[in-house]
Amino acid sequence: MADTDRVIAYFATGEQAEAVLGILLEALNASHMCHCQLVANLRQQPDGTLLSRRQALDALDQAMIQLIMRCVVLLFIEARQLLPISCQPYNLAALYERLQYPSSSSYQPAAWTCLCTLFTLLYNSGSLDSPGGGMVFQAGDKDSADGVLRALALFEDQGVVRISDESVLKLLRLLKYTNCQPVDFTLLHVEAIGQIYQSLLDFRLSLDDQQTPTFYLARRKDRRKSSGTFYTQSQLTRLIAQRTLEPLVYTTDGIPRSPQAILALKICDPACGTGSFLSSALDYLAAALQQAYLYYDEEPAPPENSLRRQIAEHCLYGVDLCPFTVELARISLWLEVVDCRLTLRFLNQHIKTGNAFIGAWESPPVDVHSYKERKQFHDRWCARWFCSPEQRRSLDGPMADTLVAQLAATHRFFHWELEFPAIFHTATWGFDACLTNPPWEALKPGSREFFSAYDPVYLSYHKQQALSAQQDLFEADKEIELAWLARQVDYKNIKNWIKHAGLSMDKLAAKQTATAPPFRYQGSADLNTYKLFLELAHYLLKPQGYLGMLVPAAIYSDQGTASLRRLFLEQCDWRLLIGFVNRRHIFPIHSSFKFAFLLIQKGGSTRHVSASFHQEQAAALECPEQEMIQLSRQQIAALSPGSLAILEVQKAQDSAILEKLYAHAIPLGEQAEGTWRIxxxxxxxxxxxxxxxxxxxxxxxxxxxxxxxxxxxxxxxxxxxxxxxxxxxxxxxxxxxxxxxxxxxxxxxxxxxxxxxxxxxxxxxxxxxxxxxxxxxxxxxxxxxxxxxxxxxxxxxxxxxxxxxxxxxxxxxxxxxxxxxxxxxxxxxxxxxxxxxxxxxxxxxxxxxxxxxxxxxxxxxxxxxxxxxxxxxxxxxxxxxxxxxxxxxxxxxxxxxxxxxxxxxxxxxxxxxxxxxxxxxxxxxxxxxxxxxxxxxxxxxxxxxxxxxxxxxxxxxxxxxxxxxxxxxxxxxxxxxxxxxxxxxxxxxxxxxxxxxxxxxxxxxxxxxxxxxxxxxxxxxxxxxx
Incomplete structure (x- = not known):
């Protein structure tokens, strides 16, 4: 893992990512077309509508990232000898060798042309998928309605943005070397794909059109949120997968369950990102499956790549909001399997794009049978929650299908029962386990985050100055105001959905799962994605299924999570709670930030929670439950009768002292006679x-x-x-x-x-x-x-x-x-x-x-x-x-x-x-x-x-x-x-x-x-x- 750690650490600083993007940025600034005209052309949609200036710049930005990630994925593919025969004449290793030691004896085509040809061959090869390598290698199209594809076409057309051989050499050198040391992609773990992609997302393309127009990169930490991409360290994902899946693959005596039982497991990451948790689950389940074959001695254990293919085919599922991120997750798993018999076509059925929160659970009429009809039925129902009053009147008119399709594409409705029928249309409804590190963000639009992208000193303003600055930005660019208003509307719609949609759904889902459809346990605080994912994951589980999730420490302390705590304590067996503080920068956020891993089994009730707090290293997840403090449900209720907050008690001495303090005291909020009545x-x-x-x-x-x-x-x-x-x-x-x-x-x-x-x-x-x-x-x-x-x-x-x-x-x-x-x-x-x-x-x-x-x-x-x-x-x-x-x-x-x-x-x-x-x-x-x-x-x-x-x-x-x-x-x-x-x-x-x-x-x-x-x-x- 030495190469993996080095690459991840180097890209995490942002320097390598900025340098790689800088090569394409330099070519973009040297474009033959006027910068403002280039953006104006990109804004023009085929149907005559216009993208906003920000949308056009983001499309260019995403195109640059996709081109870089193509090269990264290719380096992995070649290192694992998975490059199709038809593509081998254009392989990166040969191209890099030629660029390093150019020959003047014969004509050589431009390196960028060779790269684009390789991308096209891969996309059309069918080895990765049908029609090819998915959107990662999909060629640009200047006539597409997709702004990213039109932006890709600009880079692929050497007449608009010319990328020299020297630039290609610099690009490949930056990817193949870190700190002047070569990277062995044969040994590099696929988790590096996620870290590289995340580091690229830290930068956002902008255009300074004053005097001499210039494209430049601005660093933006919050951009990962909008992409749904949150990279988690491999040690964390590995240990969380182990903690979550261990009860499912081993008995309490440590004996592996049968190969058939392991292959029957259904594991889901509902916020899968680039697939780090699914990859760790693959590793853990494949190792357990091999042990099971050896233990039961039913037949010789298949080769390792065959075991991994079986796990990928039968056990792993994932969903993510960002289509490109989903493609990277599929490719990462495909690379992990190292078996050409497993194609991305199959993984497409297990790892899908969609908004995990927004979808229908009710059953369609009995005369609706096909997938397309059922999806249209569900989409139409969801569309009513996200359309404007004017659009709502059109839902019953001749343009209804078009409008519903537009809303479904914009909001990416995802109907779990429809997309994964093998999971939800069986007697054992639901997944055996859900494990993930979901996004940790408030859904409510934040003015500070939004406007600081347009005004670098916005964070220094007090309220009245900030309001004045907002008006100045609105007057200077109407698109900024429209974008801000659109965010407000989107938030109101999804808030309305979260609050009311579950109450309108068919009671069939509740009968099947003995659980009310989400989202009933979000509390009164502002909506936060991690709370939504917790409740969703709980709902997706079959009875006795396991939930393993990494979330902010607020889950065990805040008033806004009291309803979820009550659910997990009274209707589940809350097995583990391990609290971390970020002093060793497990995540690139403030060192005082706290987060926690929780392991919950659906059904029953909690007798005690095995807990540990103030941990600083991922290795804390390996601590045996016997060495943790045991907090009984009665004790939790005694110390926090109203909110069921779990106190950060580290030692038995702390527990005893707290009980004494509360025995001699009254709660600050108590209003009875003889109290402070504050x-x-x-x-x-x-x-x-x-x-x-x-x-x-x-x-x-x-x-x-x-x-x-x-x-x-x-x-x-x-x-x-x-x-x-x-x-x-x-x-x-x-x-x-x-x-x-x-x-x-x-x-x-x-x-x-x-x-x-x-x-x-x-x-x-x-x-x-x-x-x-x-x-x-x-x-x-x-x-x-x-x-x-x-x-x-x-x-x-x-x-x-x-x-x-x-x-x-x-x-x-x-x-x-x-x-x-x-x-x-x-x-x-x-x-x-x-x-x-x-x-x-x-x-x-x-x-x-x-x-x-x-x-x-x-x-x-x-x-x-x-x-x-x-x-x-x-x-x-x-x-x-x-x-x-x-x-x-x-x-x-x-x-x-x-x-x-x-x-x-x-x-x-x-x-x-x-x-x-x-x-x-x-x-x-x-x-x-x-x-x-x-x-x-x-x-x-x-x-x-x-x-x-x-x-x-x-x-x-x-x-x-x-x-x-x-x-x-x-x-x-x-x-x-x-x-x-x-x-x-x-x-x-x-x-x-x-x-x-x-x-x-x-x-x-x-x-x-x-x-x-x-x-x-x-x-x-x-x-x-x-």
């Missing part, structure tokens, strides 16, 4: 409410200036309020960062020193908007950062706030008792590391949505509010003049505070803030009922623990770290008791205190106690008066 709000949406607020520069130009309380006012005494964004707060810090410049992801922020706290926002909101909004929580409240990660230093950053609006990235909590004592105690609980530990166990994504925190364990208000937690939290949090009224409220509740210097109550030094944080973490851990060993386990300094708190103060000496000092304080509390601990306010040992510096700033020591509280009273009066 209200949750997202006050102002940074997108949909963007018209209500403006940048600070706008307000400054209107004469607004800040006062000492954080409010802004103009000479006419009109007020505007700072709009809180996520970076502006920290734990117990209402002013952690201030805005400097920029917007969106390019905004720059600065840290605000503890002794200079002020609110420094990017946006201001009119006071009237805040006052009149029905979404605002007035009074004391808690804002927390929505964007987070379970692998950051901590996950919850909460701060008390009062009187200021918050954007949606700072959701707001407010208990039913919104007094400062209650709110401060709740803030203390939320910022405690023990609470953070419980939160991180259920945090699977990047956002602290309400459904996640709603089931987290909070201490009962009657318990925590009777402790010092409110006072300690206030000293950490209320460190600005604008909180003077809250201090007066606290003094009324705790009169002894009036005997202390008001400014000295503010924790403004690292020493005092760390001390108070340790006091709070210690007290709250004790209130949760933990012992020293349990707290030490939570805080253990283990860098291998992905969600651990070893990152807290990791830059400091071990003795000065927050986690170390918590344990010291906790040991002291257990020694002297909670009451003594609170009353005497534990202090750092002398040697630690000396290293941490003073507890107070010199400024805090000025004035008398009476003067300090007089200042507080005056500030509060000024706030209310103004």
């Amino acid at each position: 209200r949750y709000a997202r006050e102002f949406d940074m997108t949909s409410d963007s018209a209500l607020f403006s940048s600070i520069h706008h307000w400054q130009q209107q004469g607004y200036r800040p006062d000492q309380f954080g409010r802004w006012r103009d000479p006419q005494q009109r007020y505007a309020l700072p709009l809180y964004e996520g970076r502006m707060i920290g734990a117990f810090d209402p002013s952690e960062k201030g805005w400097i410049s920029g917007s969106g992801r390019r905004a720059l922020w600065k840290d605000i020193p503890l002794t200079q706290k002020s609110i420094q926002p990017q946006f201001l909101l009119p006071w009237e908007c805040y006052r009149d909004s029905g979404k605002v929580l007035h009074g004391n409240k808690i804002g927390f950062m929505d964007i987070c990660s379970a692998s950051n230093t901590r996950s919850m950053y909460a701060s008390m706030l009062h009187g200021f609006p918050c954007g949606n990235v700072i959701p707001v909590l407010q208990p039913v008792d919104a007094g400062i004592v209650s709110v401060a105690a709740l803030t203390a609980n939320l910022n405690a590391l023990v609470y953070d530990y419980a939160l991180r166990c259920r945090l699977g994504g990047q956002h602290l949505n309400y459904f996640i925190i709603a089931e987290t364990p909070l201490l009962p208000p009657a318990l925590i509010t009777q402790t010092m937690s409110s006072q300690w939290a206030a000293r950490l949090n209320l460190i600005m003049s604008c909180y003077a009224p809250q201090w007066l409220e606290l003094r009324a509740q705790y009169p002894h505070l009036g005997q202390q210097h008001w400014r000295q109550l503010w924790a403004l030094t690292p020493h005092e803030r760390l001390r108070l944080r340790c006091l709070l973490d210690t007290l709250i851990a004790d209130l949760y009922g933990l012992d020293y060993h349990e707290l030490a386990w939570i805080l253990r300094p283990d860098p291998q623990h992905l969600k651990g708190f070893w990152r807290v103060d990791k830059e400091k000496p071990f003795a000065l770290r927050h986690t170390t000092l918590i344990l010291a304080a906790f040991a002291y509390l257990k020694e002297v008791g909670r009451e003594h601990f609170e009353r005497n306010e534990w202090q750092f040992p002398i040697d630690i205190a000396t290293q941490l510096g003073p507890r107070f700033t010199p400024w805090q020591l000025h004035g008398t106690i009476a003067e300090s509280w007089s200042e507080c009273e005056q500030l509060a009066e000024n706030m209310y008066r103004e």
Whole structure:
């Protein structure tokens, strides 16, 4: 596999793909035809209609990719000696040799002409397929209705785009060598076909028609989504195939099932891409079949290529949206079999093009018999869901058949029962196994992804700038607006289909499978393809069939997947759940992204799930179930009664600690008497409410200036309020960062020193908007950062706030008792590391949505509010003049505070803030009922623990770290008791205190106690008066 790994790694960087495409790009730019005219000609359809400019460029792009993939496939074919005799005079090896060592003694035809001849011979040979090699080798046609075929004709016609012998040599050299080392295609695994194709899709052809028109390549990561192409590493596909298929081919004692039983298996990848999972299934089943022949000794085992051919012919099925991707999947399997008796004609019946989601399950009338009639019947029914109101009226007219055919071709309706009758028209309805890594994308069109393809700096705009940029693009090019509107319409249609189509289908399907037709378990969240594929695959299985799928970690943690979890736990046996984090870049996405493999057997119910989390390498799939943690269904329900979220529990100790935490707590979202009865709000949406607020520069130009309380006012005494964004707060810090410049992801922020706290926002909101909004929580409240990660230093950053609006990235909590004592105690609980530990166990994504925190364990208000937690939290949090009224409220509740210097109550030094944080973490851990060993386990300094708190103060000496000092304080509390601990306010040992510096700033020591509280009273009066 060394050559395979090297080729895959080299193409994964994009450099090789860009260089290969660059050769054809150079020829395209050197075309004899004007670039703009070339695109204009390509836009012209034979029927007189026009492709959009973007469609024409994409057709050129796809043609370039197809030409390169032809060469790649040819190199594989020749290496396996599968080139038909009729094609051998034009083989690539001889052509490459001739180009490397040209001879001047005789005439040699142009290399590109030879290549195109070879493509044509292969297409017409019948060895690969009938009429030939499918669309991979299909020649271009300048009169075709297919834009890609017309684009291919431009490249194949040397009169339009001329490709020199030198260019052909460069092209072949780039494919035959990586890092100056030759590639042995004899040893190269066919999975490289998928990686090469995927890397080519990372680039998109564009045309700069300013002054001198020039074609160029722009890198676009999201293009793979539109093609349905997602390459999965071979080790993952191999192990997933093994995990999924092992129960089907071996008994629990490891004995192979009979050859007949193995050959009777039906395996499907409903999002097969270039066939990597089908290839791994082929390898695994062929090896198992050979073992079965040897074990049962019924007859001599056939040759390996014959075994592989039998598996390909009898067992493997696949579907994908992209026709060219399907062709590559067929060819990849054909190359894997290495048996000329297996033709692509047969694989055409097993691996098909279509939209796996959109198709009919109902039975046609008894008088409809032929495939064509049945397909027309099904297509007509589906067409009603995807046609416009005007088109719907035509469905009953003379042009109905034409319209239905157009809609079927556009949306690629796929009727599973019709396309695979051997699977669904038998007594054993369905597949034995479905395994895949489906696309992970939201179906809802994303403006950021769409418009950034036309405006390179679009991602840096805030909402109003983005809307303005959209209008500019629409005015400059009407096609962009039409394309955007078309995406909106397509989404609405498929959303309507997903929501309602299953309810309209014949009940026969449900009777046959004992399962409601899809899609009934998608939940209330936005549609996502991986959820659709999960439910579809489950439906496609026969009873006791196996589903093995690689999906985002949201499957076991998000509210939007709760219905699927309930299905898999209550109506299936959920066998395995292995969670991964992308730290070793298994996929070319962010290193913090998490995904999971799940293995489910249809039918029955789940007793326990064998689970493992935070894995970083594919080898984790080999871990025996006995070595994983066993999560019972009852335990899952106890920790997440509403959503059935599966917490990321790694060890038995974690499970025991969580059970203890929940035994001493109540869920945050509980609304019964005696609980917090918390209200949750997202006050102002940074997108949909963007018209209500403006940048600070706008307000400054209107004469607004800040006062000492954080409010802004103009000479006419009109007020505007700072709009809180996520970076502006920290734990117990209402002013952690201030805005400097920029917007969106390019905004720059600065840290605000503890002794200079002020609110420094990017946006201001009119006071009237805040006052009149029905979404605002007035009074004391808690804002927390929505964007987070379970692998950051901590996950919850909460701060008390009062009187200021918050954007949606700072959701707001407010208990039913919104007094400062209650709110401060709740803030203390939320910022405690023990609470953070419980939160991180259920945090699977990047956002602290309400459904996640709603089931987290909070201490009962009657318990925590009777402790010092409110006072300690206030000293950490209320460190600005604008909180003077809250201090007066606290003094009324705790009169002894009036005997202390008001400014000295503010924790403004690292020493005092760390001390108070340790006091709070210690007290709250004790209130949760933990012992020293349990707290030490939570805080253990283990860098291998992905969600651990070893990152807290990791830059400091071990003795000065927050986690170390918590344990010291906790040991002291257990020694002297909670009451003594609170009353005497534990202090750092002398040697630690000396290293941490003073507890107070010199400024805090000025004035008398009476003067300090007089200042507080005056500030509060000024706030209310103004």
